[in-house]
Amino acid sequence: QVQLVESGGGVVQPGGSLRLSCVISGFSLDDVGIHWVRQAAGKGLEWVAYRDDDGTSIFYGDSVKGRFSVSTDNSKTTLYLQMSSLRSDDTAVYHCAKDAALDWNGYLDSWGQGTLVIVSS
């Protein structure tokens, strides 16, 4: 059964850093790409980043480019989102989601429940 479980959220001061984790099961990071998507309270969904199946291509949304980075652990069961230079507008619930690998990449068919990041002094 496909599962994604995020953790690592919390309260951080503006300018600070935080690392989110996404533990996957039921599939392999070598098989499909993974997205990070966030949702601020009362707002819509915002795509944050994508790592492809072999890690050779990682893309970021304009609002986080240069501040966030995606990596994996050696066992390829955990995906990380390293966030730095955090701002108040980064406050959101962060989800990792599996790419559906359908006709084209870019559709998301399994999502984690999310982890809340609050950037506040």
Place this chain on the structure above:
Amino acid sequence: EVVLTQSPATLSVSPGEGATLTCRASQNVYDYLAWYQRRPGQSPRLLIYGASKRATGIPARFSASGSGTDFTLTITNLEAEDFAVYYCQQRYSWPTITFGQGTRLEIK
């Protein structure tokens, strides 16, 4: 950036009736569009991809159509579990993807 505008923001419908939700793109996205359902307390669920293809396990009462800039999601014979927030999403501008702001489908 491709902006997706969903309408209406909120739609009130009685169980058993049908609902039509709309998504308009700021530029041509061909058929690179998906729809998601988000029930309260749950993560989004992929309903439709490629503008009109139902994802695995999605009931036939969900259908979608459109191409270019105008898309619709139609739900017939609404059940209690269908009342949720629905998002459209485009992947035409891959690797960047964008979502609409959502339509809340509520019980009338």
